[in-house]
Amino acid sequence: MDSLFSLLPVSLSSSDWLIALQSFMQQGGQVLWWLSGVVALTWLLIIERLIYLFVQFPKQRKEWTDAWHARSDQNSWYALSIREGWLAQAQRHLFQNLNFIKVLVAICPMLGLLGTVTGMISVFDVMENQGSSNPKLMASGISLATLPTMAGMVAALTGMFFHARLVKACQVREIKLEKSLRSHR
Template identity: 70%
Template sequence: MEISLLQAWWLSLSQFMNQGGQILWWLAAVVMLCWLLVVERVIYLLFQYPNQRKAWLAKWHERDDQTSWYAHAMREGWLNEARTALSQNLNLIKVLVAICPMLGLLGTVTGMISVFDVMATQGSSQPRLMASGISLATLPTMAGMVAALAGMFVHARLAKACHMRELKLEKLLRSQ
């Protein structure tokens, strides 16, 4: 019976995850949640925000009075709404990115504890056994660092895109 490409991929992923220990599964869950939030932000920026921006601009341009204190207060309220909507989930993404290397280090520490446990029970005269255990124990750190680097890059890009949209909206609402 021939193994499909998807089954082979899943088997390879499962082996990697099992080598890294249980912490690697927790890291995978954090990374999936982080990327789910990133996708939500991208969808918001591409589809929902332009409609909201049009609505705010239409309300502003419908106003006859754009210079009074009340008009400025309305504009500031819309800008605050935009700022809140644009920055939603960005802090959570940042926290999840910061958690990734910590989980990786936790996985390495727990892996090293199990290596030392094996060395205590079987003796330390087998350097090959010790080296393979240490190699497996460092997998979670590598995975955590890779996830954090990718997450930092994406978070920075999203934060900049949101900030630029906020500045553009503020400029459009100031023009008469």
């Protein structure tokens, strides 16, 4: 059994990707850590919305449509009020946290720009203290300036894409629910 593991090109206990990630985060500076927190929260909320849309909402929709079709009265003011209440509840649940996701996505490029500013301040500090003739000393400040900007833009673009897809999916489900709760008499 030990010989099987010795044939693997990378040891199971090595964490090269973790070391690379840590190096990237150090080169990007403190702002990159803040950005990673915002991105983690954004993705946590996106995953929560996906689970709701594909697991919980279909169950709730079935309950509403079954209860609606079981009603003998679907045209009275009382029945229509119940229908409107279910639709309002569905809209509230479907679009929950989408505005917060949108805000977090908007924060990502701003944090990237904050990283740019802090990185450029670092470059100017090096230039002031050491002179502008040593490019190796300025390289860390330049990475502090560029890495958070790049990461912020990538996070914002992916977040915008998934936010737009979630909004569209919620709108489609809302319309389908409304159609399924129409009067059949």
